[in-house]
Amino acid sequence: MTTTRRLHTQQDMRRRNLAAVLYAVADGGPASRARVADRIGLTRTAVSTLVDDLLAAGLLAEAGLGHSGAPGRPGTVLALSDRGPCGLGAEIGVDHLAVCAVDLRGRVRARAAVDSANRGSEPGPVLARLAELVTRVGTEVTAAGLHPAGLRVAVPGLVSRGHAHVVQAPNLGWRDVDLTTGPLAGHGPLTADNEANLGALAELWIGDPVCRTGDVLHISAEIGIGSAILTDGQLLRGNRGFAGELGHVPVRRRGEPCACGGRGCLEQYAGEAALLRAVGLDPARAVAEHPGPGGRSAYLAGRAADGDRDVLRALRGAGTDLGIALTGATHLLDPHALVLGGALAVLAPWLLPTLTAELGRRLGAAPLLVVSRLGADGPLLGAAHAVTRSVLDDPLRTGDARL
Amino acid sequence: MTTTRRLHTQQDMRRRNLAAVLYAVADGGPASRARVADRIGLTRTAVSTLVDDLLAAGLLAEAGLGHSGAPGRPGTVLALSDRGPCGLGAEIGVDHLAVCAVDLRGRVRARAAVDSANRGSEPGPVLARLAELVTRVGTEVTAAGLHPAGLRVAVPGLVSRGHAHVVQAPNLGWRDVDLTTGPLAGHGPLTADNEANLGALAELWIGDPVCRTGDVLHISAEIGIGSAILTDGQLLRGNRGFAGELGHVPVRRRGEPCACGGRGCLEQYAGEAALLRAVGLDPARAVAEHPGPGGRSAYLAGRAADGDRDVLRALRGAGTDLGIALTGATHLLDPHALVLGGALAVLAPWLLPTLTAELGRRLGAAPLLVVSRLGADGPLLGAAHAVTRSVLDDPLRTGDARL
DNA sequence: ACTAATTTGTAAATAGCCCTGACGAAATGG
DNA sequence: CCATTTCGTCAGGGCTATTTACAAATTAGT
Numbered sequence: 017m018t019t020t021r022r023l024h025t026q027q028d029m030r031r032r033n034l035a036a037v038l039y040a041v042a043d044g045g046p047a048s049r050a051r052v053a054d055r056i057g058l059t060r061t062a063v064s065t066l067v068d069d070l071l072a073a074g075l076l077a078e079a080g081l082g083h084s085g086a087p088g089r090p091g092t093v094l095a096l097s098d099r100g101p102c103g104l105g106a107e108i109g110v111d112h113l114a115v116c117a118v119d120l121r122g123r124v125r126a127r128a129a130v131d132s133a134n135r136g137s138e139p140g141p142v143l144a145r146l147a148e149l150v151t152r153v154g155t156e157v158t159a160a161g162l163h164p165a166g167l168r169v170a171v172p173g174l175v176s177r178g179h180a181h182v183v184q185a186p187n188l189g190w191r192d193v194d195l196t197t198g199p200l201a202g203h204g205p206l207t208a209d210n211e212a213n214l215g216a217l218a219e220l221w222i223g224d225p226v227c228r229t230g231d232v233l234h235i236s237a238e239i240g241i242g243s244a245i246l247t248d249g250q251l252l253r254g255n256r257g258f259a260g261e262l263g264h265v266p267v268r269r270r271g272e273p274c275a276c277g278g279r280g281c282l283e284q285y286a287g288e289a290a291l292l293r294a295v296g297l298d299p300a301r302a303v304a305e306h307p308g309p310g311g312r313s314a315y316l317a318g319r320a321a322d323g324d325r326d327v328l329r330a331l332r333g334a335g336t337d338l339g340i341a342l343t344g345a346t347h348l349l350d351p352h353a354l355v356l357g358g359a360l361a362v363l364a365p366w367l368l369p370t371l372t373a374e375l376g377r378r379l380g381a382a383p384l385l386v387v388s389r390l391g392a393d394g395p396l397l398g399a400a401h402a403v404t405r406s407v408l409d410d411p412l413r414t415g416d417a418r419l
Numbered sequence: 420m421t422t423t424r425r426l427h428t429q430q431d432m433r434r435r436n437l438a439a440v441l442y443a444v445a446d447g448g449p450a451s452r453a454r455v456a457d458r459i460g461l462t463r464t465a466v467s468t469l470v471d472d473l474l475a476a477g478l479l480a481e482a483g484l485g486h487s488g489a490p491g492r493p494g495t496v497l498a499l500s501d502r503g504p505c506g507l508g509a510e511i512g513v514d515h516l517a518v519c520a521v522d523l524r525g526r527v528r529a530r531a532a533v534d535s536a537n538r539g540s541e542p543g544p545v546l547a548r549l550a551e552l553v554t555r556v557g558t559e560v561t562a563a564g565l566h567p568a569g570l571r572v573a574v575p576g577l578v579s580r581g582h583a584h585v586v587q588a589p590n591l592g593w594r595d596v597d598l599t600t601g602p603l604a605g606h607g608p609l610t611a612d613n614e615a616n617l618g619a620l621a622e623l624w625i626g627d628p629v630c631r632t633g634d635v636l637h638i639s640a641e642i643g644i645g646s647a648i649l650t651d652g653q654l655l656r657g658n659r660g661f662a663g664e665l666g667h668v669p670v671r672r673r674g675e676p677c678a679c680g681g682r683g684c685l686e687q688y689a690g691e692a693a694l695l696r697a698v699g700l701d702p703a704r705a706v707a708e709h710p711g712p713g714g715r716s717a718y719l720a721g722r723a724a725d726g727d728r729d730v731l732r733a734l735r736g737a738g739t740d741l742g743i744a745l746t747g748a749t750h751l752l753d754p755h756a757l758v759l760g761g762a763l764a765v766l767a768p769w770l771l772p773t774l775t776a777e778l779g780r781r782l783g784a785a786p787l788l789v790v791s792r793l794g795a796d797g798p799l800l801g802a803a804h805a806v807t808r809s810v811l812d813d814p815l816r817t818g819d820a821r822l
Numbered sequence: 823a824c825t826a827a828t829t830t831g832t833a834a835a836t837a838g839c840c841c842t843g844a845c846g847a848a849a850t851g852g
Numbered sequence: 853c854c855a856t857t858t859c860g861t862c863a864g865g866g867c868t869a870t871t872t873a874c875a876a877a878t879t880a881g882t
Binding site for chain 4: 024025026029048049050060061063064086087088089090091092
């Protein structure tokens, strides 16, 4: 279909096999050449030449001999390099900025964050503040022997992929902001993606293993209620990149009108603003009083833990409405699991009873219901890992970076 | 992920390139070797050797010299063979059986159908009747110089793919029926799939071109209301193969209880049985009186065309409820287009007004709304084309048939 | 009609990639 | 100490696509 990406030349085969070697080590852990060959189904000879290239490129490192106790000559253990390229991830939240660096082994090597009231702000100063964090993290990892292979930015809005171009971010008040011309350049290829998408990918890559065993619907609430559909290890983005707008699935035929133009949208009953209003709070003031990623949900979770009846009632209702929307989504997608991520992870203990009840009532066999352990950290980690994954996908950078 | 299917050997590269040549001719029309080379990005030399193999295998045929009028030596035109392998498709409906044969060029070369009351019947006799149709069609195309490369059966139920094993087909009353041991064998690899899935694939392969330009949700109603999600040229099947159950998406919070265990399911308001009841008919009797694929919908369409007020009112209501369910699906999937297929295609003229109104009201920018031109023929054609596609995908059958 | 230009298809030589088979190196176990 | 096992590498070979070159067949221009 896409003639741009050719897959028929020998170089492409080589590229695939280089990536296969790296993923064999990344997924299966450090191993000798012979063991890698067994894992990916190539001969030892072929793996040897592949490994030579990867060692020269600084992506793999030899970690001494592995004495297994079994007879036979021990192999030299290969591991992903912890001094090679690393991925930089950045997050532009409504009220905070964050940056982190992840090495090929998946370890977070540096991170930085600041509170920042970005709602309705000018892009320029925000990006300048973010750039400062990026250079701070960048110099830190450079001192540790790593070199950034790219920077990916998580944005709460719609992003034109590969171009690092924010089409619109309602909660920031941004429209048509091009990140490439700003102060973020200079750390390798600069890319951007939607925050919910990156959170879901983080869950797929480093989160709960069930996400790797089948299709998954990842639900994440920050300001709105978003979700991401993971099929076959990939994100379903839809025509315009809008896929996953769970918050605007109708749950009441003649419900409250919504800013989206519809009525009875899930967000009107289970969204953060709806929850805050239901317990007598002004959403705008609550954001100011409880900033940061997951600030309001942490506050609500605290009150729920204290037994606050209003909050408990609101969360019960939200669980029920979430259950109705997820019933429809499950019938459509038949996912292996539903993952509650982002702010929902913190509130899960009080949402789950009514949510599971509603799902159990309406669905014969409900999918697994999993609470993300990444929580509000997902988008940031996902952004950094997206960069390292792109390195593993095309180790010698022979092709153009399709980030 | 799946280590079973290796993609790194040279034979795989060859296989891909052979398929690329065939699809270049299939999608872009007959062309010379040089033009094919331009289309798929290989050199003329490489294409020549690929074409040699495909000619020898009887998949391509030379169709004389092509005088284009432009300067230069004219090339010998290559076309898909119309005397090579063909695909057999079969359909087990609730009240009919049908078989057709399609050649590599996509032309229907033979077909046969009979009415057959299959609801609640024993599988044995039904399969025997179907087998008779298959052999009839098979001998007809064999006489025309074609040879069947496989048989795919469209079943109104859940199928374990690749094994031709019907897990359950509620409308037939079948459970755990293995087609391979029955009388259908002997026409090449025997496979089966869900009828809605094959209908959607037919739309993708030979239907409206918009289906090939992005993700699509294909809605098809026969007895229930099913749908299929086409992403990236592939079917989203879900964890158990249940994906696309649009009929059980809740559209009323406290609506009618449904056999699925839920309540307020779309099917209770826009399903065939609901429509028949709404105009005062008994669904079971209506099936007997108006058999065949799309029999009831044709009858309802007839009454609607005559201006029958009850029918028009029922269809208006169904359009509205369908609009609510599709609003949710659109928010989740952001499809490029919604395709009304199967029985809905016939009823589209009377569903569309309220359906488009509801979508327009609830969605800022609704996806394209397309009426399938294949209609009730979709599943049967999709089944036959699935076989020919599998031939094109792996022309020399070096790999195992992953149908 | 004749030539120049252009395009097509094929042949020979070349480079890249992986496989087969063989071998030395380095461990275990009796 | 020696047989056994496993690891990594080397040499040779097969397959695939590319490069380069060339003959064949057509159009356009004189």
